[in-house]
Amino acid sequence: MRKRCKLAALGALLLLAGCAGKVELGSKTTVQVSASTATVRAEDSAQVTAAASDGTPLTGLRWAVNGVPGGSATFGTIDTAGKYTAPASIPADNRISITATADQGSGSVELALWNPVPVIASVSSRDVGSSLELAIRGDRFVSGARLNFGGTLYPTAFASRNEVRATVPAAAAAAGSVEMAVANPEPGAAFSESTLFTLTRPSRPSRGGTSNAAARFLTQASFGPTAAEVAAINTLRTNLGTMQQALSQYIDNQMNPAVTTPSTWNDWTTINPATLPTNTGGQQLCTNFMNCAQILWMQNALQGPDQLRQRTAFALSQIWVVSGNTVQLSDSYLTYYKILNDRAFGNYKDIMREITLSSAMGYFLDMGNSAKAADGGIANENYAREFLQLFTVGLYKLNADGTFQLDGNGQRIPTYTEEDVQQFARALTGWTYARNNGTANWNQGFTNTSIGTTGTNRRAPMLPVESFHDTSAKTLLDYAGAPSVNLPGGNTAQQDLDAVLDNVFNHPNLPPFVSQLLIQHFTTSNPSPAYVGRVADVFRNNGQGVRGDMAAVVKAILLDPEARAGDISPAQDHHGYLKEPVLYVLGIARSLGYNNTATTYTGPTGTVTNLGLNLVNQARSMSQNVLLAPSVFNYYSPTFAIQNGTLYGPEFQLQTTANATTRANFADSVIRNGVGSGLDFSASITALANVAANAQQLVDQIDQQFMYGQMSASMKQTIVSRVSALPSTTTTDRNFRAKTALYLTISSSQYQVVR
Numbered sequence: 001m002r003k004r005c006k007l008a009a010l011g012a013l014l015l016l017a018g019c020a021g022k023v024e025l026g027s028k029t030t031v032q033v034s035a036s037t038a039t040v041r042a043e044d045s046a047q048v049t050a051a052a053s054d055g056t057p058l059t060g061l062r063w064a065v066n067g068v069p070g071g072s073a074t075f076g077t078i079d080t081a082g083k084y085t086a087p088a089s090i091p092a093d094n095r096i097s098i099t100a101t102a103d104q105g106s107g108s109v110e111l112a113l114w115n116p117v118p119v120i121a122s123v124s125s126r127d128v129g130s131s132l133e134l135a136i137r138g139d140r141f142v143s144g145a146r147l148n149f150g151g152t153l154y155p156t157a158f159a160s161r162n163e164v165r166a167t168v169p170a171a172a173a174a175a176g177s178v179e180m181a182v183a184n185p186e187p188g189a190a191f192s193e194s195t196l197f198t199l200t201r202p203s204r205p206s207r208g209g210t211s212n213a214a215a216r217f218l219t220q221a222s223f224g225p226t227a228a229e230v231a232a233i234n235t236l237r238t239n240l241g242t243m244q245q246a247l248s249q250y251i252d253n254q255m256n257p258a259v260t261t262p263s264t265w266n267d268w269t270t271i272n273p274a275t276l277p278t279n280t281g282g283q284q285l286c287t288n289f290m291n292c293a294q295i296l297w298m299q300n301a302l303q304g305p306d307q308l309r310q311r312t313a314f315a316l317s318q319i320w321v322v323s324g325n326t327v328q329l330s331d332s333y334l335t336y337y338k339i340l341n342d343r344a345f346g347n348y349k350d351i352m353r354e355i356t357l358s359s360a361m362g363y364f365l366d367m368g369n370s371a372k373a374a375d376g377g378i379a380n381e382n383y384a385r386e387f388l389q390l391f392t393v394g395l396y397k398l399n400a401d402g403t404f405q406l407d408g409n410g411q412r413i414p415t416y417t418e419e420d421v422q423q424f425a426r427a428l429t430g431w432t433y434a435r436n437n438g439t440a441n442w443n444q445g446f447t448n449t450s451i452g453t454t455g456t457n458r459r460a461p462m463l464p465v466e467s468f469h470d471t472s473a474k475t476l477l478d479y480a481g482a483p484s485v486n487l488p489g490g491n492t493a494q495q496d497l498d499a500v501l502d503n504v505f506n507h508p509n510l511p512p513f514v515s516q517l518l519i520q521h522f523t524t525s526n527p528s529p530a531y532v533g534r535v536a537d538v539f540r541n542n543g544q545g546v547r548g549d550m551a552a553v554v555k556a557i558l559l560d561p562e563a564r565a566g567d568i569s570p571a572q573d574h575h576g577y578l579k580e581p582v583l584y585v586l587g588i589a590r591s592l593g594y595n596n597t598a599t600t601y602t603g604p605t606g607t608v609t610n611l612g613l614n615l616v617n618q619a620r621s622m623s624q625n626v627l628l629a630p631s632v633f634n635y636y637s638p639t640f641a642i643q644n645g646t647l648y649g650p651e652f653q654l655q656t657t658a659n660a661t662t663r664a665n666f667a668d669s670v671i672r673n674g675v676g677s678g679l680d681f682s683a684s685i686t687a688l689a690n691v692a693a694n695a696q697q698l699v700d701q702i703d704q705q706f707m708y709g710q711m712s713a714s715m716k717q718t719i720v721s722r723v724s725a726l727p728s729t730t731t732t733d734r735n736f737r738a739k740t741a742l743y744l745t746i747s748s749s750q751y752q753v754v755r
Contacts, residue, residue: 029052029053029054029056029104029105030052030053030105030107031050031051031052031053031058031100031101031102031104031105031106031107032050032051032052032053032107033048033049033050033098033099033100033107033108033109034048034049034109035047035048035049035084035098035109035111036048037111038111038112039111039112039113039114039188040076040084040086040111040112040113040114041086041113041114041115041116041117041188042086042087042088042089042090042113042114042115042116042140042142043085043086043087043088043116043140044085044086044116045083045084045085045086046083046084046086046111047082047083047084048063048078048082048083048084048098048100048109049082050082050100050102050107052102052104056104058100058102058103058104059102059103059104060101060102060103061080061100061101061102062100062101062102063078063079063080063082063098063099063100063101064078064098064099064101065077065078065084065096065097065098065099066096066097067097067099071084073087073088074087074091075087075091075096076096076113078098082100084098084111086113087113088161089142089409089410089411090113090114090115090142090187090409091113091409092408094112094113094114094187095110095111095112095113096110096111096113097109097110097111098110098111112187113187113188114187114188115142115184115185115186115187115188115189116140116142116184117140117184117190117191117192118138118139118140118141118142118145118182118183118184118192119138119139119140119192119193120136120137120138120180120181120182120192120193120195121137121138121139122136122137122138122646123135123136123137123180123195123197124137124573124574124646125173125197125199125573126528126573126574126575127170127565127573128167128528128530128562130169130170130171131167131168131169131170132167132168132169132170132172132173132199133165133166133167133528134147134149134165134166134167134168134197135163135165135574135646136156136163136164136165136166136182137162137163137644137646138162138163138192139161139162140161140184141156141158141160141161141162141163141164141182141184142158142161142184142185142410143158143185143406143410144156144158144184144185145158145164145182145183145184145185146182146183146185147164147166147168147180147181147182148180148181148182148183148191148194149166149168149172149178149180149197150172150178150179150180152168152172154166154167154168156182157403157529158406158410159403159404161410162645162646163646164182165529173197173199177196177197177198178196178197178198179194179195179196179197180194180195180196180197181193181194181195211230211234211704211708212567212704212708212709213243213564213567213708214229214230214233214234214237214243214246214247215230215704215705215708216566216567216708216710217233217247217250217558217564217567218230218233218307219587219708219754220522220523220558220563220754221250221251221254221307221308221311221522221558222307222308222311222590223301223302223307223310223311223582223583223586223587223590224583224586224587224588224589224590224591225590225591225708226590226591226593227593227705229307232250233246233247233250234246236249236250243567244559244564247558247559247564248555248559251308251554251555251558251559254306254307254308254309255308255309255345255551255554257306260305260306260309261305261306262304262306262309262341262342263300263304263305263306263309263310263341264300265296265300265334265337265338265341266296266334286613288328289328289329289330289331290324290327290328290329290330290333290627290628291616292330293324293330293333293334293337293627294324294612294616294625294626294627294628295612295613295616296334296612297337297612297626297627298586298612298613298615298616298619298626299612301314301582301586302586302589302590302612302615306341308554309341309344309345310341311522312340312344312345312550312554313337313340313341313344314521314582315517315518315521315522316340316344316351317337317340317627318521318629318634318635319390319391319514319517319518319634320340320351320355320361320391321390321629321631321632321633321634322336322358322360322361322364323364323627323628323629323630323631323632324627324628325628325629325630326363326364327360327363327364329446329447329449329458331458331459332358332359332360332363332446332458332459333360333627335358335359335360335458335459336355336358336359336360336361337627339351339354339355339358340355343550344550344554345550345551345554346550346551347546347548347549347550348505348510348514348539348548348550348553349501349505349547349548351550352391352392352501352504352505353497353501354461355391356383356387356428356497356501357431357461357462357497358461358462359433359434359446359456359458359459359460359461359462360458361383362383362431362433362446362462363433363446364632365382365383365386365632366380366382366383367380367382367383367428367431367462368431368432368433368446368462369431369432369433369442369443369444370383370425370428370429370430370431371429371430371442371468372426372429372430372468372469372470372471373426373429373470378422378425379422379425379426379428379429379470380425380429381421381422381425383425383428384421384422384424384425384427384428385421385425386632387424387504388415388416388420388421388424388504390632390633392504392505392507392509392510392513392514393415393416393477393504393507393509393510393513394415394509394513395412395414395415396412396413396414396415397412397413397414397415397509398508398509398512398513399512399529400508400511400512400533400536400537401512401529401530401532401533401536402512402513402515402516402527402529402532402533402536403529415477415507415509416477420476420477423474423475423476424476424500426470426472426474427470427474427476427487427496427497427499427500428496428497428500429468429469429470429493430464430465430466430467430468430469430470430493431462431463431464431465431493432444432462432463432464432465432468433445433446433456433457433458433462433463434456434457434460434461434462434463435453435454435455435456435457436450436451436452436453436454436455436456436457437453437454438457438460439463440463440464440465441454441465442465442467442468444456446458464492464493464494465493466492466493469492469493469496471489471490471491471492472489473486473487473488473489474486474487474496475487476499476500476503476504477503477504477507479507479508480508481506482503482506482507483499483502483503483506484498484499484500484502484503485503487499505547505548506547510539510548511536511537511539511540511547512532512533512536512539514539514553515532515535515536515539515553515557516532516638517638518535518553518554518557519531519532519535519557520577520638520648520650522554522557522558522563523557523558523560523562523563523575523576523577524562524563524574524575524576524577525576525577525578525647525648525649525650525651526574526575526647526648527562528562530562531560531562531563534556534560535553535556535557535560538552538553538556539552539553562575566710566755574647575755576753576754576755577649577650577651577753577754578649578651578652578655578752578753578754579651579752579753579754580624580635580636580651580654581618581619581622581623581624581654581659581663582619582624582626584622584663584666584752585615585618585619585622585666586615588666588667588670588746589615589670591705591706592670592685618666621662621666622654622659622662622663622666623635623654623656623659624654635653635654636650636651636652636653636654637650637653638650640652640653663747663752664747667743667746667747668743668747671685671739671742671743671746672739672743685735685738685739685742687701688701688702688738688741688742689731689734689735689737689738690734692723692728692734692735692737692738692741693728693734693737695720695723695724695737695741696720698723698737698738698741699711699716699719699720699723699741699745700716702741702742702745703716703745706742706745706746706751707745707750707751710750710755711745711750712750715748715750718744719741719744719745722740722741722744723737723740723741726740
C-alpha cells in the first residue's frame, strides 16, 4: 500500500520522500524500491531492488511481503536477494506490497498478481449424446477457465491444475481438425498456445444382435454371463418388445425374492461342538471357519441364481469394508455379509445403521467397547473417521454431479474437520457385544465362543451400556437444512446414534459420493459428471420421495444411457474397467459352462465343495483374497490413477507383472487341464470344438460368447491366422484348435477390460 506523505515546518524544512520510500527526519536519504515488472503471474518471479537515494550502500536490508518478513504461501515469498516468487494460487485481493527496510529507512513497491497462462499437453474426448466431453490435460489450469473451440467460447469444469473438462457440440468437431485454446480467468486472462483437436474414434465392429447386448449387460450385473441367462433376457425382449424393457424386467426379477431365491449363507462357528465340513471319508475341507466362509461365498457367486443381489453386496462390501483377516469368526463375518445381501435393494440408511451395529464392524474398527473418554481425553476415533471418509460423505465437498467444490483459490473444500471426527467419536461411545441371553455387559469379549448365557452372540447387533456413553453435548456436521447438528447433553447412546445417522444420511455429499463408488464397481471407472449426477438424483429421490432407495439406484446405474451406450454401437472412449481377479476367475468359469466334479463336504448347517476352494485359491494368487481385504481401504483405491494420472483405473492397482502372468496361467490351466487336484473344475469346449475346423467360424463364435462382439478386427485376424496354421483332421486336432483360440481370447487385455 502507498504511504501518505505529510509536510510540516518547525523552523526546518522536511524533505518529501517519494511514495515508494520513507522520510527520515533531518536526513535527505530515502529508500527507493522498484521491481522488474508491475505484474507477476502465479508461480513466476520478479526481481525487486532497493537503493538509497544518495547512492550510498544500504545496510541491514530486510524484505517483507504484505508486512510478513520473507513473505508467505498466500501472498508469495521473497529471498534475501530480492527475488520475489508469486504464490501458486492468486488471493482474492491480488495487489501486494513488497517492503524493503534498511538502517537508512524503508520503502515499498506494489505489484499486481495475475493468473498463470495455461499449458495444453493433450486432449481426449468421449461421446455424451449429441455432445463431446473433452478432457483437456496439461498444467496451470485455474477454476473458471474458458475454452475457445473453433472460435466459440465454452465454460470448463475444473478438475485440477492439470485437467479441465468442457462439453462442446459433436457437430463442432465433425469438420475435421479444430483449433482450440484455454484461457484462465481474470486477473491476467490470456489464452494458452493453440492446439489442433481432431476427432478420432477407434475402429470397432458393431456389436449387432440382442444376444451381445444381453451378454454385455450380464457382465456388469452378474459375476459373468451364462448361455441360459442370455437366453432368458432374449426371451424377455421377445415378449416385451425392446431390449431396454427386457433389461428392466430382468432387474426387477432379480430384486424380487419371490421370483429369484436368495442364496443361503450358512456358518459353522457356534455349532456345539463347532464342526468344520467333512467329506464321506471324514476329511475336512476348510482350514478354519473364515476359509469355509470364503468357499461358500465363491460357490454362491458361481452358482447362485441371485446374481444381481450378490454383485451388489460385493460392491457394498468393498465400500463398507470388514476384513476376515481381523474378524476370523464366520458367525460374525457372515452376519455382516448377510446384511449386505439382505439390504442390497433396501435403503442405504438401513445399511448404515445395521453395519454400524454389527459385531463384525464393531470389532474391526473398534466401536465395540468404545467407552467415553476421561475428562480432557479423546474417544476412539477409528470408526467415526472411516464412517465419514470411506462409507458416507468422503473427504471433500462435492457438487451434485460428484465434481469437487472449490474455494476462491481453486482448492478442494474439506467435508469435515478433525474436531468433527472427535464429536462423532464421542456420539458413538457406549456400545458392546450382545450376550447369548440378549443382555449387555460392558467389555463383553468378541471372541467369547461359550454357548452359555454369558457367551457372545455375534449374530446380534451390539447393545448400549449407558454408563459408558459420553452424555455431554456434541456438534455434528452443519450444512444447509442439516438435521441433528447440535446434540443436547444427556442423550442416550441410541439417541446419539440416531442423530449421527440422520445428520450424515441427509448430507448433500452422500448421493454423489456413494453413486460414483457404485458406478465404478458396476459399469465404468470413469463415469462422466452427468452420469454421476443422474444416479445421484435417483439416490436423493426415487421418484416417490424416498432418499437412499438402493433398488432404484442400482437400476439407474445399469440402465443409464452411458452404461448401455456400448450394447449395440462401440463403447465410449474411457468407458469400462479392468476385471478384478474375482470377476476374471468367475467370469471365465460361468461363460465356459464348467464341468464340476468336485467332492462335497457336509457340515451341520450346509455343504461346500472343492470347486469353491480352488477358485478362492486362484483369485488369491492374483492378490484378491476374497473376504480378506488387506485393510479398510479395500484391495485397491477407487482413485488409483493410470495413463499418467489422467484416468482412474482402480483395479489396475492389483495388476502387477506377476499377477498378469498368473492370469494367463489360470486361463491356460482351466482350458487345458482343469483347476484343482482331481480336475475339480474344467472347461466345457464341446460346442467350440464342433466348429473348430473353420477357424473364422470358431473365432466368431468365441467373440460372441465371451466378448459380446467387441473383439477388434486385428485381434480376430491374429487368432484366425494362428488357428488356421493348426491341423484339424482329428477330434484331438479340433479340440486343440478350440483351446488355442479360447486361451488367446481370455488371456487378452481386450477380454479382461469390460467395455
